[in-house]
Amino acid sequence: MARVLTPQAEDFPRWYQDVIAKAELAENGPVRGSQVIRPTGWAIWERMVAEVDLRIKDAGAENASFPLLIPQSYLQREAEHVEGFAPELAVVTIGGGKELDEPAVIRPTSETVIGEFMAKWVQSYRDLPLLLNQWANVLRWEKRTRLFLRSSEFHWQEGHTAHATKDDARAYARRILHDVYEDFMVNVLAIPVVVGRKTVRERFAGATDTYTLEGLMRDGKALQMGTSHELGQNFAKAFDIGFLGGDGQQHHAWTTSWGVSTRMVGGLIMAHGDDNGLRVPPALAPVQAYVIVVKDGEGVAETAAQLHEELKAAGVRVKLDTRTDIPFGRRAVDAELRGYPVRIELGPRDLKEGNVTIARRVDGSKTPVAVGAVAKAVVEALEADQKSLHDAALAYREAHTADAATLAEAIEAAGDGFARLPWADCGVEGENEANAKGVSVRCLVRADGSVPDSEDEAGLVAYLARSY
RNA sequence: CGGGACGUGGCGCAGCUUGGUAGCGCACCCGCUUUGGGAGCGGGGGGUCGCAGGUUCAAAUCCUGUCGUCCCGACCA
Numbered sequence: 001m002a003r004v005l006t007p008q009a010e011d012f013p014r015w016y017q018d019v020i021a022k023a024e025l026a027e028n029g030p031v032r033g034s035q036v037i038r039p040t041g042w043a044i045w046e047r048m049v050a051e052v053d054l055r056i057k058d059a060g061a062e063n064a065s066f067p068l069l070i071p072q073s074y075l076q077r078e079a080e081h082v083e084g085f086a087p088e089l090a091v092v093t094i095g096g097g098k099e100l101d102e103p104a105v106i107r108p109t110s111e112t113v114i115g116e117f118m119a120k121w122v123q124s125y126r127d128l129p130l131l132l133n134q135w136a137n138v139l140r141w142e143k144r145t146r147l148f149l150r151s152s153e154f155h156w157q158e159g160h161t162a163h164a165t166k167d168d169a170r171a172y173a174r175r176i177l178h179d180v181y182e183d184f185m186v187n188v189l190a191i192p193v194v195v196g197r198k199t200v201r202e203r204f205a206g207a208t209d210t211y212t213l214e215g216l217m218r219d220g221k222a223l224q225m226g227t228s229h230e231l232g233q234n235f236a237k238a239f240d241i242g243f244l245g246g247d248g249q250q251h252h253a254w255t256t257s258w259g260v261s262t263r264m265v266g267g268l269i270m271a272h273g274d275d276n277g278l279r280v281p282p283a284l285a286p287v288q289a290y291v292i293v294v295k296d297g298e299g300v301a302e303t304a305a306q307l308h309e310e311l312k313a314a315g316v317r318v319k320l321d322t323r324t325d326i327p328f329g330r331r332a333v334d335a336e337l338r339g340y341p342v343r344i345e346l347g348p349r350d351l352k353e354g355n356v357t358i359a360r361r362v363d364g365s366k367t368p369v370a371v372g373a374v375a376k377a378v379v380e381a382l383e384a385d386q387k388s389l390h391d392a393a394l395a396y397r398e399a400h401t402a403d404a405a406t407l408a409e410a411i412e413a414a415g416d417g418f419a420r421l422p423w424a425d426c427g428v429e430g431e432n433e434a435n436a437k438g439v440s441v442r443c444l445v446r447a448d449g450s451v452p453d454s455e456d457e458a459g460l461v462a463y464l465a466r467s468y
Numbered sequence: 469c470g471g472g473a474c475g476u477g478g479c480g481c482a483g484c485u486u487g488g489u490a491g492c493g494c495a496c497c498c499g500c501u502u503u504g505g506g507a508g509c510g511g512g513g514g515g516u517c518g519c520a521g522g523u524u525c526a527a528a529u530c531c532u533g534u535c536g537u538c539c540c541g542a543c544c545a
Contacts, residue, residue: 004506013539021479032536088544109545142544143469149545156545224545261545294504329505336505347504357504438541 004333007275012219017147019269023278023337026147033145033152037262040338041148043286044265045155049135051188051284052157052260055180059172061131061159066113068136069104074112077238081111084205088140090152106139111206111231111257114160115239122253125164125245129172130253133159148266149223149468156261162241162253169230169254170209174451176258177211177228185225189264190281190390191215191271192397193225194418194463196443197452201431207257208232211451214442214463216397217270220416222442222465225267228258266468271393278339279361281389282382289318289378290340294328297348304346307356307374311344314375316382336361342381344374362388404464407433414439414464423460431462439464 004022006014020026025041028034037045053063069092076082090106093099107113114132122130139153159176163169177195185193198210207229215225235241236252245251272279282288289311293304301322311318319340321331335343339361346356355368358377362385369377400417404410407430413419414434423444426434431441442463446452452460 011539017538028537084544138545140544144541144543154545158545227545259545263545296503324503327503327505327507329503329507331506332504333506345504349504435542 004337005275005277008218008273015273015275016266016270019273019277019337020147023339025265025269025278028147029153031152033142035145035147035151035153037155041265044268044280044284045262047284047286048184048189048260048264049157052180052184053135055184056133056157056159056176059131059175059180061133061161063133063135065134065136066107066110066117068107070107070110070113072103072105074116075105077112078206078234080234081206081238085109085140088142090139090141107136108138108140109257109259110134110136110138110158111160111235111255112239115235115241115255118160118162118253118255119239119241122162122241122243125243125251128162128164128243128253129168130162131159131172132161133157146266146468148269149263151262154262156259158257158259161256162236163255164243164245164251164253166230166232166254169256170453173209173211173228173230173256173258176256177213177451181213181226181228181258181260184260185213185215185264186390188281188283189268189271190283190386190393191225191267192390192394194443194445195451196445196463197455198227198443199428199431199441199455199462201428201435202440202442204229204257206231206234208234212443214465214467215267215271216393216400216417216465217267217468218273218396219270220400220466222418222463222467223263223267223270224442224467225264226258226260229256231255231257272389273339276333276364277337279389280339280341282341282386285317285339285341287317287319287338287340288382289316289342289344290321290335291318291344291346292321292328292331292335293324294345294347294350296324297351299351300347303351303356303371307344307346307371310375311378314379316375316378332359341385342378344378360385410434410462410464411437411439414466417465418442419464421462421464423455423462424458426462426464434464438466440467442467 005018008015024038026035026037029036085108092104135157137155142150142152145151185191193213193215195213198212203210209230211228213225214222233252235255241253291304291308308320341361343359344356350356357366358369359366402413402419404413404419404421410419410421411434442465444460447459
């Protein structure tokens with residue numbers, strides 16, 4: 001077979017670009033750092049949106065929409081926040097041909113505008129918690145961009161909540177972290193993640209606590225797949241989000257923010273993809289089953305249409321391909337590039353036996369199945385492949401996670417995956433030293449794997465890795 | 469923003485050293501033959517060589533600048 005993609009082992013970054021180009025997921029836009037997400041890529045994102053949105057609503061948050069343009073002065077109200085974002089802001093200074101009295105920044109994130117409105121909407125402790133989310137695009141003038149992983153403009157979901165107490169805010173930030181993000185990543189994306197706490201150095205600008213979910217890509221580098229922050233009372237004070245408590249006193253609210261972005265598409269590609277292209281977990285896949293007519297013949301088109309309907313009725317997301325004017329090999333390779341989990345191949349040869357061929361993307365297997373048994377076989381295959389994709393990713397991560405006794409050892413081990421090192425043996429100095437060598441502390445976790453309340457807790461373990 | 473590489477039809481590249489006005493593979497269109505892993509043969513369309521200057525009778529080839537892309541590093545979802 002002709003070589004379609006650069007093999008991962010030969011040049012991983014090149015492989016990544018090849019997959020995106022050949023599977024027609026996305027390409028660069030005309031302005032540097034911008035990206036065009038093509039239908040195949042956007043369909044994947046839409047599925048992510050659907051699954052995450054469902055979980056966000058289960059967690060009680062409501063969707064709303066806030067403006068793209070934010071008065072520049074808003075950003076300046078929270079000292080660390082401005083400092084963190086100032087270098088990457090795009091600022092609109094002219095509108096309708098006239099210089100604006102106050103420049104407006106294109107949102108890099110919406111803590112500030114949303115804070116302004118929360119202040120209006122929250123008066124009493126009875127107005128809390130206020131649980132908001134918006135699906136939006138944001139813009140950060142990135143210096144070095146990569147499709148999906150880091151583009152200037154990207155799409156995401158940003159949740160913003162206000163609570164009466166610190167404990168309630170913390171509980172909610174953690175709830176999102178586990179019940180929305182971790183659940184989605186593990187059960188839908190089939191990507192095992194290390195869930196932990198960011199060090200002060202890696203914390204979000206303006207947050208008091210930042211939590212993260214770190215995935216391991218097939219080149220041994222870590223990817224931050226999502227974050228959830230406790231903002232303490234920083235933004236509440238800056239925007240005067242105050243409320244009258246049951247005690248008759250005025251209090252500042254405690255706020256949180258949390259987000260996942262189109263970066264997850266990049267994570268999906270790099271966590272599961274192989275030398276034949278993308279492998280999309282069935283639970284996520286926009287196209288789970290691909291009915292493909294290999295060759296025309298007696299009753300072939302009819303059976304294909306019938307299977308298409310049957311699978312649809314069985315709740316499978318299915319696509320029918322009857323384009324016999326395009327060689328079969330090309331269509332099969334395309335389907336593999338796009339990572340469709342299951343292909344149902346049929347032509348005269350199969351039908352003569354009363355069979356079709358079920359080809360599975362995960363392991364490349366092909367099995368003849370009786371026409372009448374297709375729906376059941378497909379559903380079973382989808383379920384099994386969801387699991388095997390996850391198990392393979394988990395096995396990969398375990399094989400690429402090393403326990404290190406010293407910082408030097410950890411930096412060495414981080415060349416090929418996660419290195420675990422007691423935080424006590426690393427510390428801020430160790431973190432700086434590792435950073436100088438291209439290795440960062442991805443997060444801190446407790447010995448039992450749970451998420452710490454503070455980085456000063458005893459017995460914490462640091463996960464170090466090279467990262468995207 | 470620092471270091472390196474590179475910009476030539478949609479994609480991948482050759483041509484540049486030794487200036488003379490553009491070529492190959494894939495893709496695309498038409499026809500026939502094909503169709504069980506990116507089909508074969510024949511015919512055809514498409515680029516002025518990232519952009520802007522300069523040198524020259526003449527520039528894809530030389531010089532300057534600029535923009536962009538990719539890789540590595542500093543910063544981020």
